[in-house]
Amino acid sequence: MSRKTSWKDSNWYVSIRGFVREYRKHRVGVFGVILLLFFIGMAVFAPNLATNDPGRSERVASPFEAPGWAQVFDPNAITTGEYMPDPLFASAPTEVIAGNSTEFGMVHHAAVNEEDPSYVNLTWTHTANTPLDFVVPPIPLSQLPDCRDFVYINETLDWPKDRLPNGVNFTVNYGVTLSGDFLNETNGGLMFKVYAWLIDTSNEWTMIYSSSPPYTPIIQPRRSLLSSFEINYAWAGMIRENGTQEDPADRLTVAIGLAPTKQFRYFSGEYPWTEYNGSVTVQVMSVSMICYGGYYGVMGTTNQGADAWSQLVFGARMSLTIGILATALSTVIGVVVGLVAGYSGGKVDEVLMRFVDFLLVIPFLPLMLVLAVFLGRSAANIIFVIAILGWTTVARLIRSQVMAEKNKAYVESARAIGASDTYVMFKHILPNVTPILFATITLGVVGAILSEAGLAFLGLTDATYPSWGIMLSDAQQNGAFGVGAWWVVLFPGLAITGLSLSFTFIGHTLDQVLNPRLRER
Amino acid sequence: MGLREYVIRRSIYMFLLIIAVICFNFLLFRLPSLVLGVSPVDLMISDRLRQRMSRELLLQLYARFGLVPNPDIFDWIYMFWRYLVSMLTGNFGYSFATQTPVIGEIMERLPNTLLLMGTSSVVAIIIGIWTGVKVAVDPGSRRDVGSVTVALFIFALPVFWFGLMLLMIFGFMLPNATQALFGVPIGFPLGGTIEYGLWVQAQQSPFGAIMIAGDILYHLILPMIALGVGGYGGYFIYMRNNLIDVMTEDYILTARAKGLDENQVLYKHGMKNAMLPMVTIIALTFGGLIGGAPLTETVFNWHGLGRYILQSLVALDYPVSQAAFMILSITTILANFVADMLYGVLDPRIRYA
Numbered sequence: 011m012s013r014k015t016s017w018k019d020s021n022w023y024v025s026i027r028g029f030v031r032e033y034r035k036h037r038v039g040v041f042g043v044i045l046l047l048f049f050i051g052m053a054v055f056a057p058n059l060a061t062n063d064p065g066r067s068e069r070v071a072s073p074f075e076a077p078g079w080a081q082v083f084d085p086n087a088i089t090t091g092e093y094m095p096d097p098l099f100a101s102a103p104t105e106v107i108a109g110n111s112t113e114f115g116m117v118h119h120a121a122v123n124e125e126d127p128s129y130v131n132l133t134w135t136h137t138a139n140t141p142l143d144f145v146v147p148p149i150p151l152s153q154l155p156d157c158r159d160f161v162y163i164n165e166t167l168d169w170p171k172d173r174l175p176n177g178v179n180f181t182v183n184y185g186v187t188l189s190g191d192f193l194n195e196t197n198g199g200l201m202f203k204v205y206a207w208l209i210d211t212s213n214e215w216t217m218i219y220s221s222s223p224p225y226t227p228i229i230q231p232r233r234s235l236l237s238s239f240e241i242n243y244a245w246a247g248m249i250r251e252n253g254t255q256e257d258p259a260d261r262l263t264v265a266i267g268l269a270p271t272k273q274f275r276y277f278s279g280e281y282p283w284t285e286y287n288g289s290v291t292v293q294v295m296s297v298s299m300i301c302y303g304g305y306y307g308v309m310g311t312t313n314q315g316a317d318a319w320s321q322l323v324f325g326a327r328m329s330l331t332i333g334i335l336a337t338a339l340s341t342v343i344g345v346v347v348g349l350v351a352g353y354s355g356g357k358v359d360e361v362l363m364r365f366v367d368f369l370l371v372i373p374f375l376p377l378m379l380v381l382a383v384f385l386g387r388s389a390a391n392i393i394f395v396i397a398i399l400g401w402t403t404v405a406r407l408i409r410s411q412v413m414a415e416k417n418k419a420y421v422e423s424a425r426a427i428g429a430s431d432t433y434v435m436f437k438h439i440l441p442n443v444t445p446i447l448f449a450t451i452t453l454g455v456v457g458a459i460l461s462e463a464g465l466a467f468l469g470l471t472d473a474t475y476p477s478w479g480i481m482l483s484d485a486q487q488n489g490a491f492g493v494g495a496w497w498v499v500l501f502p503g504l505a506i507t508g509l510s511l512s513f514t515f516i517g518h519t520l521d522q523v524l525n526p527r528l529r530e531r
Numbered sequence: 532m533g534l535r536e537y538v539i540r541r542s543i544y545m546f547l548l549i550i551a552v553i554c555f556n557f558l559l560f561r562l563p564s565l566v567l568g569v570s571p572v573d574l575m576i577s578d579r580l581r582q583r584m585s586r587e588l589l590l591q592l593y594a595r596f597g598l599v600p601n602p603d604i605f606d607w608i609y610m611f612w613r614y615l616v617s618m619l620t621g622n623f624g625y626s627f628a629t630q631t632p633v634i635g636e637i638m639e640r641l642p643n644t645l646l647l648m649g650t651s652s653v654v655a656i657i658i659g660i661w662t663g664v665k666v667a668v669d670p671g672s673r674r675d676v677g678s679v680t681v682a683l684f685i686f687a688l689p690v691f692w693f694g695l696m697l698l699m700i701f702g703f704m705l706p707n708a709t710q711a712l713f714g715v716p717i718g719f720p721l722g723g724t725i726e727y728g729l730w731v732q733a734q735q736s737p738f739g740a741i742m743i744a745g746d747i748l749y750h751l752i753l754p755m756i757a758l759g760v761g762g763y764g765g766y767f768i769y770m771r772n773n774l775i776d777v778m779t780e781d782y783i784l785t786a787r788a789k790g791l792d793e794n795q796v797l798y799k800h801g802m803k804n805a806m807l808p809m810v811t812i813i814a815l816t817f818g819g820l821i822g823g824a825p826l827t828e829t830v831f832n833w834h835g836l837g838r839y840i841l842q843s844l845v846a847l848d849y850p851v852s853q854a855a856f857m858i859l860s861i862t863t864i865l866a867n868f869v870a871d872m873l874y875g876v877l878d879p880r881i882r883y884a
Contacts, residue, residue: 499696
């Protein structure tokens with residue numbers, strides 16, 4: 011009987027190319043490899059792919075915001091994000107000097123390199139007795155400064171949507187350098203203020219920020235969460251109602267200004283404007299205005315307003331690491347136990363296999379829960395718990411294979427030339443039983459990934475590191491359904507399914523290709 | 532080796548396993564006390580309460596849970612004895628958390644768990660076997676490859692997430708949609724085992740039993756689907772692979788050569804033999820039923836044993852975990868025994884192996 015020689019007659023490791031050729035015939039297996047590569051890429055490039063810090067409490071937007079692309083169904087959707095067209099002043103902003111004074115100025119510095127970013131300097135140099143156009147008497151709670159002479163820079167943003175933002179987080183990053191009398195006097199800091207306004211197209215000004223002393227040249231961010239009144243004043247005019255809107259255009263101007271205060275005209279019996287000589291320089295590094303809407307990022311936000319996409323990307327690391335390490339550990343234990351039991355036979359075999367039987371009757375999931383609760387929540391413990399309960403399948407499989415192999419001629423001849431038991435076990439028998447192991451290992455990874463996800467879902471893993479199970483647990487415990495936040499339920503689960511599916515497909519294909527029992531069918 | 536010897540051997544083996552499980556169980560739940568020196572009673576009462584308690588009362592409390600303050604080796608032996616007696620008499624002690632008998636708490640949840648697990652397993656097994664047979668007739672066909680892929684997909688599917696999705700779609704989105712369209716929310720409940728209001732109402736109604744049964748069924752459907760789908764893949768693949776193996780045997784060829792029609796070959800000769808290993812799997816499944824599905828029960832807020840075990844573990848309520856663990860292990864061992872027996876009776880070859 012003549013048989014065509016094929017790679018299957020040789021040892022699997024002799025002909026990698028033959029193996030690959032055979033593997034490629036299984037479409038499911040190829041798909042599994044592609045899927046796995048996708049997730050490995052996700053895990054490896056997680057820092058590059060993630061748009062935010064993956065911490066669970068890293069708030070970037072409101073809780074449960076929908077994914078950004080979901081707004082195609084909502085013409086008036088507002089995506090959470092930066093609305094300043096040029097927050098870092100890459101190009102010079104518009105400079106406006108209100109009034110007729112020549113004491114004010116603005117300088118724009120374009121970025122040279124990373125260490126020398128661009129900024130805008132607002133300056134006010136006062137010479138004693140130079141008159142300024144103060145508002146007399148000062149109007150309390152005015153939206154404008156106490157002096158009609160001041161300087162400001164502005165940038166205009168578009169607001170085409172007919173809806174108010176849910177919230178606005180305004181941040182201006184600046185430092186103030188003082189000289190002359192402004193520096194020396196204890197009251198020098200009261201003589202001026204740094205302001206921020208929102209100006210609509212009807213030229214109504216809403217003051218959203220005004221500074222207070224002390225001032226320092228060190229650049230520091232000043233954050234202010236706009237109140238609903240401020241948002242309403244600034245935005246309401248742009249909202250179209252019954253076909254009309256108050257403001258002529260859907261534009262909003264953000265202005266940062268430097269102005270003398272009423273104290274500069276008259277302060278506790280003195281007239282500082284007649285005495286002060288010196289200058290104030292405000293170095294504005296950046297102005298940011300983050301408007302919160304209902305939509306954020308690639309995959310929306312979680313219950314704490316953190317970026318779901320970043321957590322998902324970093325979660326791939328957790329699942330892959332735990333899945334692979336736990337399986338590696340359990341495979342090592344299983345192979346050693348199986349080899350020893352199968353090769354030694356007799357009493358050793360009996361004891362080891364009874365122990366395996368014992369582990370198999372202990373309810374698996376509850377025992378895993380018990381161990382996870384008792385041992386603690388670190389990743390290493392979770393790996394240990396999954397591995398210590400997962401090696402029995404491998405041990406049984408290896409044992410049965412070894413029992414079949416150990417009476418073959420090659421083992422006998424190896425022993426005859428004086429090879430030690432360990433040598434025979436690991437150098438001769440193990441390579442011959444390995445192919446059948448591959449499928450089991452790959453399917454073991456699936457079990458480990460699902461176990462990790464389940465434990466994380468039950469809150470038994472370390473919650474400081476993002477993981478898909480924790481994302482699902484957060485979603486379930488914080489009523490994601492109640493607000494219809496399907497994205498925090500769908501995507502982490504899809505990721506778990508996708509990753510374990512890739513291993514399932516690969517394992518299934520390996521079984522088809524390498525299992526001699528299936529080959530002959 | 533005859534059937535009798537086989538039964539005796541398996542019985543002795545089962546007995547040894549039960550002893551091992553009892554000892555293991557004792558050690559496992561006293562691990563925190565042994566290693567960290569924490570007394571469970573400390574977890575139960577606050578320090579202030581402890582200071583105010585009289586010594587007699589404190590000792591009484593310890594005795595109630597079969598514990599000894601600051602145990603030495605003899606106390607451990609005494610505690611083991613107490614444990615052994617309580618386990619063997621079926622008196623599993625009192626829960627730390629609720630101070631009620633553990634066995635009562637367990638019995639209260641057992642029917643729910645058995646109902647959920649039983650129905651879902653039966654559905655999964657029946658559909659699994661049925662489709663497995665249908666597909667194994669023609670291995671490698673488009674239908675076969677498609678179903679195997681689906682089964683692999685189910686294998687990779689986290690069942691608790693599938694449950695979450697079912698809940699979200701049928702428990703939340705569907706009622707919302709029907710509310711908006713027709714003004715009536717139509718859908719499934721968002722978890723739970725029974726509606727409390729309905730339970731109260733049913734007490735007075737003459738058709739109370741039917742109402743309760745209906746409501747439980749209504750709550751049962753979604754978790755049953757989740758668990759059924761989760762279990763289906765395994766049975767399907769197992770049945771298919773077994774039957775494909777069997778269909779290559781010589782006696783199938785003989786049957787075909789005799790001129791039997793294909794249905795008879797498939798069901799009378801093929802399926803009967805392929806069912807043998809299936810019987811073991813089914814027996815083991817029913818042994819494992821009692822453990823419930825902690826994850827799925829948690830997702831659906833099902834008042835079952837699995838969720839109870841989980842809660843007791845997190846709350847360090849050892850008497851409950853210990854008792855539940857014990858019952859679970861022993862049922863698994865018994866199910867294994869039954870599976871072995873069944874196999875031994877159905878397939879005489881195994882006894883002579």
